Each structure stands twice: as C-alpha cells, then as structure tokens.
Amino acid sequence: MAVTLADVAARAGVSAATVSRVLSGNYPVAGATRSRVLRAVDELEYVINGPASALAAASSDLVGILVNDIADPFFGIIAGAVQSEMNGAEGGPGAGPRKLAVVCNTGGSPGQELTYLTLLQRQRAAAVVLTGGAVEDPEHSAALEGRLRRLAADGTRVVLCGRPPPRTPGERGGRPGKPDGASGEAVAEAGEPVRVRDAVRAEEPGAEGRRQARTPLERRAVRALLPEQRGGSGEGLGILTVAFDNRGGARALTAHLLALGHRAVGYVAGPPERTTTRHRLEGHRAALAAHSPGLSAGAERLTVHGGGYDRGSGYDGALELLRRAPEVTAVLAANDTVALGVCAALRERGLRVPEDVSVAGFDDLPFSADASPALTTVRLPLYEAGARAGRLALGRQAPPPGGVATVRAELMVRASTAPPRPRTG
C-alpha cells in the first residue's frame, strides 16, 4: 500500500520523474538508469497507483463490455472475443493485457445498463462495448443515447455489437413493427454486407505503441476535429456498430421450413421490447409474405412471445403455442436456448422432433450441434464479431463505412427439421 513512485526513486537514486518515464516506456532513458529503476521496482514490489496515474494522465486503460446475461454463452463468446483482442498483438515481451477489459452484467435491465455506463464514465473508460439487443423503450433509448453521446464526447470509444446503431437525429420517429424500413441497419443490409474475415486491418501487425495524441493539448485538438468527420447511423455520435443480420437469418430459416413443405409454422419469440426479437420476427414474416399472403395473415396467431431468451420461456411458449394452434408442424424459436425448451415441451406432450414437429433455433451456440436431435439453426459469427468490436474499440481497425458493419448469418441445417409428416387425419 505504502510504496510509491517516490520510494522507488529514492531506492534507485533517481528522481520520481525518471521512474515514471521508465515505467511508461514512452520516453528515452539511459540503459543503466532504466535497469537500476527496474530492479528497485522489483525489490520494492512496487505496483503503479492506477487512480493517481489516470488522474494525472487524464486517461485510463479500462474497457467495459456490457452484456445482458453473463451466464448465456451467446454473450460469453462475444465478451471473450472482445477481451482476447485487448491482450494479444501487443508485441512487447511478456506482454499481457495492457487494457483492463471487464465485463459488466446488466441482466437485460435498462436501468442497470445506464448505471454501468455511468460507472464506466466515472472511471473515464477508454472504451465501452455494448452487446446484444437493446430495449426499445423511447424513454430509455433517449437516456441511453444521451449517456453514449456524452461518453463519446469525453473521448471514450463506443462500440455496439449485435445491436442496431442508434438512429441519427433525422431518422427519429421510428416505425417499430413495420416489416422493413430505412433505418441504419437496413441501409447496411442493402449494401454489400461486410464480412469479418475479409476485413482490412487498419495497421500493420507489428506496429506497436505508436504514440498518438498523447499530450492533453493534442488530445483536445483531436477531439475538436471529430465533428468534421461525422457521417450517419450513429457515426455522428462517434459510435461504431457491428450488427448481426437477424432479419436475413430468420428469413433464411423460415424459407428453409417452407421449402420442406411446412405451412403451419409457429414462432416462440423473445421479449417483444427487444430489437433482436423484432428483427428476427420481421425476417420470419418477410419470408412468409414472400411465399404467400395467406401465411402472412395467420402469422400473428402463431407467434408467442416469451419473457426472455431462456429455456423456460421456450418451454412455456411451446405449451401455449400448442394450446393455441395444435396444428403446427414446425416451431421456430427465439434462439437455441429457447429451442431446447421448446423441444422439452414437445417431447413432454408426446411429440417427436422432427418426426411430428420440426424445431429450429438461432445463434448456433456450441451445445446446439450436440443436442439431440442436433439443432437446425442460424449461425452467427459471435466470436469474429466480438473480436472485430474489440479492435474497433481499441482503434486498431479502421471503422467500417458508415460506421456500421453487418455480419453475415448462415443457415445450419441439421437434424431437428424435416418435412412435415403427411396428414393422416
């Protein structure tokens, strides 16, 4: 507790300034002096005082990752990817995490989300990454955008991963419910979707610790420049987005079921207020509509909203769906976890998957391939998306055009879907 820079300086017979310089390593120091200092640091077991350092330098190495549910591998995979991006590629010998990447569990609560953002703002976090779908409550959206705007203004990099970009002011008065639209995401979808693997690295791999805008004055100058470069889709707020193609994925999934011959397709959706829920549902309905107007008309009745993205919601939702529409021959679930719950409910009702009812999930979490039957689902490149978000948060990769990168979704056809059995009744 007690040992400070001054102690180290005294032991090494140098000034505190010199110790500071060898520790931060961004300033020339004589080799002999340097090693003397390093030895003193070691002998005294000196550990830098983060708060003091952050105060003096007006910067911190904290990076916050907000997740809706830390016990859900969906978020775990993304968070792990972001975090791994903070560590590797630092070059230096014995390099470890230069950044303290920390994940904060909001439990899906808007309030907690804001609270964590405040806490992170207090710490002057270098970046924050928000993962997963957002809650579409106007009041909360406004509060959230305000926080994010201020964070960005303070120089904190803000990256959204798996969440649509905030609407730019001009785009206000959204149209939740309309199957398609002109939001930022739609724009990205329309264009050539950016694929993570093809992404161009902004810097050469070996380039380490390039000093950029280090002094307070330089920093200020950079900030002053930012407004000039502003584009659309949240980029104007300095917010970058890695979005998932939830609509496209759901569309492909439903199309797959229709192609198999299913006509009564139930949907056990997530909580209605989340963007992810809405987008997947929209994709589903779009596929229905594309097939025939009749299917589209009945969709409402065949949709059940669960209270969450958990197994219980799938279980309950499936029972409700069966009660409401016993004729369903296929059930789409909000995600893989929900799909497992659906399967459980179905089995309990004596229905076999896929012989009696086909079931499909979303996300392709690791366990999905191992479920039995193996789950037909939509693969989202969670890890790659998280890694990309991490790189953007670190400024290690050039922002995508428009500030939004949309990541592809891939249909994974496995054993849980099959043609409907011929009607015997």
Next chain:
Amino acid sequence: MAVTLADVAARAGVSAATVSRVLSGNYPVAGATRSRVLRAVDELEYVINGPASALAAASSDLVGILVNDIADPFFGIIAGAVQSEMNGAEGGPGAGPRKLAVVCNTGGSPGQELTYLTLLQRQRAAAVVLTGGAVEDPEHSAALEGRLRRLAADGTRVVLCGRPPPRTPGERGGRPGKPDGASGEAVAEAGEPVRVRDAVRAEEPGAEGRRQARTPLERRAVRALLPEQRGGSGEGLGILTVAFDNRGGARALTAHLLALGHRAVGYVAGPPERTTTRHRLEGHRAALAAHSPGLSAGAERLTVHGGGYDRGSGYDGALELLRRAPEVTAVLAANDTVALGVCAALRERGLRVPEDVSVAGFDDLPFSADASPALTTVRLPLYEAGARAGRLALGRQAPPPGGVATVRAELMVRASTAPPRPRTG
C-alpha cells in the same frame, strides 16, 4: 470532460466540499443546499471523476472477478451471482451498483491470471474473487500466492470460489496424487459442511453504509490489527474461500454407477494440472477403492485426461477411452460439457446412451437436464456459492470458521445412467 466539482460548486453557489458531501452522502447537509447542488449536477451533467476520487479517498469501488472461461456457463453463473450481490440490498433510493463488479477472463492461463491481478491491484480494487480450479504448478502457485498476499495486505478482500484455499506455510510440500490428505479443504470437508442456504447474515438487512475505519488513520490501525487474528487455510493471508465438494460429489457419482452394477467405469478427466480435475478424480478413485481393491487397481488404465473442460476434449477422450478399453459400460466425464462430447463420440460409434454405455457429467449446468438423454450429474450450487463469495467480498457476511466454507454437491440421477446390459458375449 471539462465539468468538475468546482463547476458544480460555482453553479450551486456552495463550496466544492459541500458538493462532495452531498454526492458521497455520508455527511449531513441541509436539505435546501442538497437539492440546489443536485440540480446543478443535473444541469451540468456532471459525472464524478473516479480516478481523482479514488486517489483522494485511497479507495475504489472496483471489484474484480476472475474466471477461466467466460463462455462457459459454469463461470457465467458464478460471476453473475457475485455481480448481483454487488448491486442489490444497497437500500439507498435509486440504488444501482455501488460497486463496479467486473469480470476478467483469464482463459485458464496462469500468466493472464497474474496479469489481471496486477491490473486490479493497480486500480486498488476493493475486492477480487477468483473462481474455478487453480493450476497446480509450484512456480505459479508461489507467484499467485505472493500477489494475493500483497493484495490482501493492501486491504483488498480476496475470495476464492470453487478453488481450494491456499496452503498455509506450515502445510507446504503438498501431496498431489494422494487420494486423501490434511489440506485445508480436507479439514473443511471433514467438519460439518457449511450450507449456503443456512448461512447466517452478518448484518441486519436494513443496515446501510455503516462507517467502518473511514479515516486513513483508522484504516491503518485496522490493518495493523489483522495479523493478530490470523488462523489457518489462507485465512492467515486474509483470504476467504468458498470451496466445492468435488471429491464428495465424484465419490457419490461413482458409487451410484457401482450400485447400478457397473464394474468397468471409464473416466474422461480434465487437464491433469488443475485442482478440480485432481479432486474429482480422487473422489472417483476413493469410491472405487471403497468398493473393492480390484477396481481401484484398474482405474489408471480407464482414465483419460483431456486438454480442457470443453466438448472437444470429451469427444476425443471418449474415442481414446474406447480404443484403450472397449469393455467400459459407463463413462464419467470431467463435467457436463465434456459429457456431451462423450455422448457424441459414443453415438458416433453406434453405442446408445444409456443402453450400451452410461454417461455422467458434473456441475449440472442448465442444459444438462435438456440433453437427451437427460444427464445424470452432480449438482453444484453455483449461483449460491457465487452469491456467498460476493457477500464475503463485500464484507457483508461473517467469514466462515477457518475462512473456508465448503458447499455441498448433490447427485442428480437422470436418464443417462442405467444398469449395464447383461453380457451377451
């Protein structure tokens, strides 16, 4: 970025000290003044400067949670529980997380673990919680204990969850491999295991913000006192432990299989260097030995070590086991995830579970009950253990006697285990 306490003070027409007082809330301030200040804070969108505050107060509200694999629900559940404990029960109006509980993903790497601890130490974290099994490398153990000791000495609370307590100096020269011993954990196991649900709360629910050792002088005094109260099992280092009864759980599981009639029981274990692996294996062998010396003798050949606690290790391990000992009628897995991999390999070899081979997991993660067949496993009260660890980290619950609380493991018999089929050959 620019707005500081002084700005708020100026706007509210009070001194900076007063603003600080209303914000920290631990000092009497006149109602009128308070609301004036609050309004100014609001209008200016003022956000406290964490580093400055931490520096001045010589304390921080950061709590670190170290996990081996953030994508593994085992850790997600524990981490979520710890985190939720940081938020709730704070009493105050509009209360959110007073503590910034953050989870750090070590990826199971000892180096990363140390690095994160250093980072947390830099930030003068209020507490750190280390979850999951430790790596039993003497060199790393020494380094780790050194870090933890220093952290504890700095006033950071250190809590281990799902990891055995560090050996007290006198207990050095451990006996990895011996089926039983006199380590700290064994002591705890021998005594009445502390059950989380019955745990007594240290404080009344309503008691908020009781000031303890607030001034630097008082703080110093308390720290000086600590050495006097030292007990055993890491308590001497100020380290508290919530341990899992891995040995007992594995013992019960193996006993279950033996009772069903199995005699050739394979074991697809985790990485050999981890404490969790060793303890579960020891429990398994103990049950074998208790049944008959003959079984114990053959155990070595029936044990395969995987590279991790993931599905792939289970898959590979099972294939190796089948090659080495095709006669197995039951397979125990390192954990549920590994068990899923084992099942997959078995099925691929045309073996049915449980008709041809019984399979059992460990942990009882949420998906285990949904697997088909539903997995027989050992339930570990992950959430409760994490919550308890969180409370200990906050000092909200009295430390268990000896500094170690062992949490019960419960056998969950489901569909993946059955009697061996009568030998037809």
Next chain:
DNA sequence: CTGTTAGCGCATTCAG
C-alpha cells in the same frame, strides 16, 4: 451545517 486548507500519487511541463 458549511467553507478553507492540504494533500492523495503520478505525468508532465520546464530547466538544466
């Protein structure tokens, strides 16, 4: 109850 006064430990100016 409130204002004034000192630092907390470090990074960064400026002089050497």
Next chain:
DNA sequence: CTGAATGCGCTAACAG
C-alpha cells in the same frame, strides 16, 4: 538524458 516544480479533481481534516 535527467531533476525540480506544477497541478490533475477530489476528499478529509480543520476551523468556523
């Protein structure tokens, strides 16, 4: 290349 001096923004002691 190095040392001395200044202040980051806040909290805590001290007087009123």
